[in-house]
Amino acid sequence: MISKLATLSIICLIGSITASHDHVHQHSKKHFLKQANQQQEEENGNAVDPTKGWKEIKLDYYVQKPWNIPLNERYQFKDGVHHFLVYKNDLPHTKTSHTHPRTEMAIEHGWTTGNNQFEGEVFVPKGTSGVNLLQIFGGDSSKGIATSFMMQIFDGTIKHYTNEVIQKNCDDRWIKVNLIHNADSGKIQLFLDGVNVFNSHDNGHDTHSFKCGAYSSINASDKMIVLWRNLKIFVK
Numbered sequence: 001m002i003s004k005l006a007t008l009s010i011i012c013l014i015g016s017i018t019a020s021h022d023h024v025h026q027h028s029k030k031h032f033l034k035q036a037n038q039q040q041e042e043e044n045g046n047a048v049d050p051t052k053g054w055k056e057i058k059l060d061y062y063v064q065k066p067w068n069i070p071l072n073e074r075y076q077f078k079d080g081v082h083h084f085l086v087y088k089n090d091l092p093h094t095k096t097s098h099t100h101p102r103t104e105m106a107i108e109h110g111w112t113t114g115n116n117q118f119e120g121e122v123f124v125p126k127g128t129s130g131v132n133l134l135q136i137f138g139g140d141s142s143k144g145i146a147t148s149f150m151m152q153i154f155d156g157t158i159k160h161y162t163n164e165v166i167q168k169n170c171d172d173r174w175i176k177v178n179l180i181h182n183a184d185s186g187k188i189q190l191f192l193d194g195v196n197v198f199n200s201h202d203n204g205h206d207t208h209s210f211k212c213g214a215y216s217s218i219n220a221s222d223k224m225i226v227l228w229r230n231l232k233i234f235v236k
Helices: 004-044
Strands: 055-057 061-064 075-078 081-087 102-107 115-123 131-137 147-154 157-160 164-167 174-182 187-192 195-201 209-216 223-235
Touching (some): 081 209, 115 131, 115 209, 131 174, 131 223, 147 174, 164 187, 164 195
Antiparallel strands (some): 055 223, 061 102, 075 081, 081 223, 102 209, 115 174, 115 223, 131 209, 147 157, 187 195
């Protein structure tokens, strides 16, 4: 026969073991959740919403294309996607221009002060290379500078103009792009998929505007296709 005292001791021991197991289980659960949250943060790359606190405004635009080619042969807007096509041997957008060929959207929102932001998603098929995807037009004209920022792609690598590497492996997939210009400070910020990947300074005071599409650059592929969707303009 087990005495009442012995029985009481066994009950207390079982209770202690159960409480200890619950504590370990809760600790393991919290540790697992912490690891999962850390992994999610790493996967997101500290992604943020750059448009938080900004005001969206109406998007108005026109498309520049080789002057001798009908618009519908170089640009289409279908199922919510803007399709831009240009060839290396196309003519410029005007008879008097000496610039490279382009099929490019000029967004009709100009600014000289304040904060202005472009948002959109871009897709560049493999094989398209040596093309400008997005620019902030406007720079110090007295120095012959026409732009303050250019996002170009070369063999899947996104660059600032033609040299500074921003991000690799960017072709054959949709990428969300946010480009911010503070005209008062001159600061420019580029976000790809919500991550601030590049910062620079503009090239002087001017009336600035956003342009996106397919504007051929150096070492351009014979045929350049660029897709944009979900285009938005914000101010603050």
